[in-house]
Amino acid sequence: MKIFRFRGGIHPEGNKDPTACHPIARLPLPKRLYIPLQQHIGEPAAPEVKVGDHVLKGQRLARHQGSVSAPVHAPTSGTVIAIGDHMAPHPSGLPVQTITLEPDGEERWIETEPAVDPFSLTRAEVAARVRDAGIVGLGGAAFPAAVKLDAGNRHPIDTLIINGGECEPYLTCDDRLMREGAGYVVEGVRLIANGLGAKRAVIAIEDNKPEALEAMRVAAAAHPGIRVLRVPSRYPMGSEKQLVTTVTGREIPAGKLSAEIGVSVHNVGTALAVCRAVRFGKPLVSRVVTVGGGAIRNPRNVVVPIGTPAADLVEFCGGFTVTPTRVLMGGPMMGQVLPGLEAPVVKGTSGIIALTAAEAHASSERACLHCGRCVDVCPVGLVPLELAARVRAGRIDDAAELGMGDCLSCGCCAYVCPAHLPLAHLFNYAKGEIAARREAQRKAEETRKLAEARRLRLAAEAAAKAARRPARPTEKAETES
Amino acid sequence: MTSWTPNRSPVAAPHVHGRANVPQVMRTVLLALLPATATGVWLFGWPALNTVLLAIAGCVAAEAAALAIGRRPVGHTLADGSAVVTGLILALCLPPWAPWWLPLLGGAFAIVVGKQVFGGLGQNVLNPAMLARVALLVSFPLEMTAWVAPQPLFSAAAPGLVEGLAITFGGGPLPDAVSSATALAPLKLGGDFAAGEALLALALGTVPGSLGETSALALLAGGALLVARRIVPWQIPAALLGTLALLAALFNQIDPAHYPGPLLHLLGGSAMMCAFFIATDPVGAPVSPLGRAIFGAGIGALIYVIRTWGGYPEGVAFAVLLMNAATPLIDRLVRPRRYGRLRTGAPLPLAPKEDGR
Numbered sequence: 001m002k003i004f005r006f007r008g009g010i011h012p013e014g015n016k017d018p019t020a021c022h023p024i025a026r027l028p029l030p031k032r033l034y035i036p037l038q039q040h041i042g043e044p045a046a047p048e049v050k051v052g053d054h055v056l057k058g059q060r061l062a063r064h065q066g067s068v069s070a071p072v073h074a075p076t077s078g079t080v081i082a083i084g085d086h087m088a089p090h091p092s093g094l095p096v097q098t099i100t101l102e103p104d105g106e107e108r109w110i111e112t113e114p115a116v117d118p119f120s121l122t123r124a125e126v127a128a129r130v131r132d133a134g135i136v137g138l139g140g141a142a143f144p145a146a147v148k149l150d151a152g153n154r155h156p157i158d159t160l161i162i163n164g165g166e167c168e169p170y171l172t173c174d175d176r177l178m179r180e181g182a183g184y185v186v187e188g189v190r191l192i193a194n195g196l197g198a199k200r201a202v203i204a205i206e207d208n209k210p211e212a213l214e215a216m217r218v219a220a221a222a223h224p225g226i227r228v229l230r231v232p233s234r235y236p237m238g239s240e241k242q243l244v245t246t247v248t249g250r251e252i253p254a255g256k257l258s259a260e261i262g263v264s265v266h267n268v269g270t271a272l273a274v275c276r277a278v279r280f281g282k283p284l285v286s287r288v289v290t291v292g293g294g295a296i297r298n299p300r301n302v303v304v305p306i307g308t309p310a311a312d313l314v315e316f317c318g319g320f321t322v323t324p325t326r327v328l329m330g331g332p333m334m335g336q337v338l339p340g341l342e343a344p345v346v347k348g349t350s351g352i353i354a355l356t357a358a359e360a361h362a363s364s365e366r367a368c369l370h371c372g373r374c375v376d377v378c379p380v381g382l383v384p385l386e387l388a389a390r391v392r393a394g395r396i397d398d399a400a401e402l403g404m405g406d407c408l409s410c411g412c413c414a415y416v417c418p419a420h421l422p423l424a425h426l427f428n429y430a431k432g433e434i435a436a437r438r439e440a441q442r443k444a445e446e447t448r449k450l451a452e453a454r455r456l457r458l459a460a461e462a463a464a465k466a467a468r469r470p471a472r473p474t475e476k477a478e479t480e481s
Numbered sequence: 482m483t484s485w486t487p488n489r490s491p492v493a494a495p496h497v498h499g500r501a502n503v504p505q506v507m508r509t510v511l512l513a514l515l516p517a518t519a520t521g522v523w524l525f526g527w528p529a530l531n532t533v534l535l536a537i538a539g540c541v542a543a544e545a546a547a548l549a550i551g552r553r554p555v556g557h558t559l560a561d562g563s564a565v566v567t568g569l570i571l572a573l574c575l576p577p578w579a580p581w582w583l584p585l586l587g588g589a590f591a592i593v594v595g596k597q598v599f600g601g602l603g604q605n606v607l608n609p610a611m612l613a614r615v616a617l618l619v620s621f622p623l624e625m626t627a628w629v630a631p632q633p634l635f636s637a638a639a640p641g642l643v644e645g646l647a648i649t650f651g652g653g654p655l656p657d658a659v660s661s662a663t664a665l666a667p668l669k670l671g672g673d674f675a676a677g678e679a680l681l682a683l684a685l686g687t688v689p690g691s692l693g694e695t696s697a698l699a700l701l702a703g704g705a706l707l708v709a710r711r712i713v714p715w716q717i718p719a720a721l722l723g724t725l726a727l728l729a730a731l732f733n734q735i736d737p738a739h740y741p742g743p744l745l746h747l748l749g750g751s752a753m754m755c756a757f758f759i760a761t762d763p764v765g766a767p768v769s770p771l772g773r774a775i776f777g778a779g780i781g782a783l784i785y786v787i788r789t790w791g792g793y794p795e796g797v798a799f800a801v802l803l804m805n806a807a808t809p810l811i812d813r814l815v816r817p818r819r820y821g822r823l824r825t826g827a828p829l830p831l832a833p834k835e836d837g838r
Contacts, residue, residue: 366503
């Protein structure tokens with residue numbers, strides 16, 4: 001199968017070996033689980049339990065609300081001891097509404113929906129099971145998976161791409177998952193393809209994961225509709241747009257969804273979760289997390305209940321050997337700094353990475369040389385140095401005109417910058433600012449429309465009143481003149 | 482468990498960085514200039530070394546003074562190494578036996594007028610070393626064209642250390658015996674163009690000329706290092722030398738008696754130096770691959786035009802400065818196409834669903 005090249009990209013040091021070589025370990029039940037109600041893109045889930053309730057594993061704790069949302073389920077059986085604010089796994093460290101669960105240690109499952117032959121289900125039933133299981137994209141973006149399946153109903157999908165790129169350095173959770181659960185992943189792929197009505201599925205895996213490639217090839221051998229595709233290791237291969245281009249040679253037009261060009265992209269972890277949900281009726285209550293980085297004593301992949309505090313994971317992996325300079329949630333290219341180790345693992349957490357100062361290659365900022373390396377590596381084709389100069393000068397509108405909104409925040413530009421300019425940092429700020437301005441503009445527009453409607457209504461009422469009134473005022477006007 | 486206190490000032494991703502940094506870039510450039518510098522010093526003796534040191538001293542002192550006056554961090558900025566690079570490049574463009582004040586003045590001019598008045602590293606429009614070269618050439622045409630024939634270190638005719646100091650600091654015109662014409666001189670003055678063994682001498686550098694520009698091979702070696710390390714983009718030297726060679730070949734075909742072939746143009750004068758070390762100064766060069774190619778081709782064409790029909794035998798400095806001035810325009814006109822968009826910036830049309838194969 002032909003592979004297409006996307007523009008730019010970088011080859012960061014992988015640092016995957018320390019964790020890729022160990023089998024996935026299972027974390028003993030933590031003392032407390034902190035389950036945020038917002039673990040996905042969209043509306044937060046609405047709680048359905050109250051403090052003091054005893055819940056079973058897999059029981060729904062909060063239901064989805066709105067069209068883009070996902071429910072959350074109890075990762076184990078136990079007692080709800082609090083519903084309130086807890087530190088979110090977000091750099092701000094701001095609290096989010098969180099259900100605190102004290103496990104009873106019995107791991108008693110709720111009665112799950114009976115196992116069925118998943119291929120006898122209709123598309124709508126598959127989508128419903130995926131939604132009810134609270135599945136979101138497990139690659140990191142945490143977009144509700146059922147919404148993507150629905151999009152497949154609106155647009156015909158010919159190609160399902162399964163993202164096994166795992167291009168972020170340090171992360172190996174997808175690698176291990178493919179090696180150890182290839183059969184389930186392939187079944188999940190078939191179910192998603194079925195749900196989308198896609199004729200073919202392509203599982204794209206970077207060539208730095210030969211074991212995973214082999215395992216997936218073996219598992220997919222019996223299914224002619226599934227291709228396992230070896231793609232080059234180049235960051236950001238795992239980005240949706242870049243992966244679509246690599247596999248199909250097509251570009252997603254600006255402002256469009258991949259579904260509109262007949263492609264849908266899902267992560268391997270998502271495929272496994274779909275298999276569990278549709279075949280066994282089990283909701284998404286745990287995930288594999290890579291605990292790595294130079295500061296971790298025994299780096300490895302661990303399967304953990306959602307809601308486990310990062311501290312429990314770090315401790316399970318032997319703690320820190322040295323004080324890390326940064327502890328991240330997600331990979332080092334696009335992950336975010338943890339505000340504290342009490343922040344919990346959520347559905348989108350692919351890794352807890354504790355970096356030492358030496359690994360970060362941090363250096364003081366210097367003057368931009370105009371060297372254009374950022375332009376060479378930008379997978380979008382932006383000119384980051386120009387954007388940065390404008391953002392620094394507060395010229396956000398100019399930056400928007402130069403394509404700021406197209407930026408993926410992949411961080412390639414900042415990674416290669418010899419002047420160590422915080423390019424991605426500036427761009428995140430600018431994109432936030434642009435979004436805020438657009439929102440303000442939308443509100444102003446809305447207000448103006450309402451005011452205009454009101455004026456027209458009042459004018460119409462006045463006109464109607466005037467029409468009903470006798471014609472006397474005209475005579476008065478004549479006498480006055 | 483070793484404790485960890487979270488950093489309260491949030492840092493955005495990426496949290497790792499490539500190994501590149503500005504001082505390392507500058508160190509690599511200096512390393513790449515080493516073969517040409519060493520060849521120059523060996524060919525032209527102790528006075529050449531004096532010229533190199535004085536030019537660097539002029540640049541560093543001027544940079545330090547400008548930073549101190551501007552109340553900016555002197556040590557931190559000097560450590561980026563850019564002033565040393567500017568000084569060395571300037572020195573390599575000067576006559577090897579220049580009087581002491583020429584490199585000092587040139588260095589100070591390059592840094593103050595060429596760079597610091599714009600705001601320092603990365604802010605200048607024009608190449609500082611070339612600006613200084615042109616300023617010196619226009620102001621001191623005699624001193625700037627006093628070429629000496631190579632007298633390798635420790636050879637019989639070469640000046641000793643003390644004599645070298647006398648040449649640099651003694652002042653006075655060079656004895657007629659040592660002054661000589663460069664390989665490009667026949668372009669303006671008439672005479673036979675170098676051919677055969679004379680071209681080999683150009684490649685090796687054993688000819689009269691600027692301190693570090695005579696040996697095309699030494700420059701090529703350093704240039705190859707920079708391209709291989711991706712310190713300089715390959716498009717600029719490729720387009721520059723390609724255009725120059727193409728034009729030379731074209732006119733040589735038309736009239737070989739008036740227009741020398743491409744080898745003389747590539748090996749003689751400052752073409753190699755320019756292609757790898759001067760035109761590739763990122764500060765004044767475009768940032769997109771196509772833009773760099775246009776920039777390189779423009780310099781190559783201008784070098785040929787100035788050498789062939791202009792008033793000066795060598796046009797490198799003028800060509801670079803002119804194209805530096807055109808860089809903002811090139812950068813504006815030639816931007817990479819953005820993902821999912823046409824060159825105009827409009828979104829791609831929704832194409833029929835077929836693979837691009």
